[in-house]
Amino acid sequence: MVPIVLGAYKEDYDDALPPHSYINVDDFKSIRELVRYLLYLDRNDTAYAEYFAWKEHGQIHVRFAVP
Template sequence: MIFLHIQKVDIFGRQGRPIPPSPDPFQWISENYKFYLAFENSNCWYYITEKVTSNSLRYGLVPIVLGARKEDYVNTLPPHSYINVDDFKSFQDLANYLLYLDKNHTAYAEYFAWKEYGYIYVNKRLDCQTCGFVHHLNARKLKLNNISWQYFMNPSRLCFDRPLLPLYSNHS
């Protein structure tokens, strides 16, 4: 897990320091941080994981997203509830924007305006529901024909290359 603390990046978990003991670690994080780096491990269409919903939006952290296509985030998440890395020319521009949000409470609060009009439903037991669904399908003897596994297993159809942003920008 990686969290952004404005001036530096704090890394928690296996590759970083341990999260202080807490009944709810993300509650502790949300009390100490404003942003969450919700970087996916693949750049694939529709690939938006719990990093965005369960780990950040649910706890009042603004997710900084990278992974899915821009339109996937637009079509899936509440408007103005996240920061997309692809909206910036460089990581320096992104860092400057985060510093601006840290100092401008009104602009930062706009990332939570969506809560007046809706909510994020986070299913904690999707694995159980998936098993139940499959069991239900098996009970009905459902037969699927003409499944093209090559389509689903072909990364070139669903995943894409992404140019990395420059780490430094000398323009202001």
């Protein structure tokens, strides 16, 4: 499953998540455009799989905020 994100600044997602591992609602001009893209991914396994390519070479560093 590919996360679809909304709310934080794009830079915050870019700092916390691997590149091309999520879909940001703000990258689309309209909800209609987002839906069209999601339907495209549903029909195109190769395009969908690109969202998981980072697993071959990427790392996730978990950061916890300490009060």
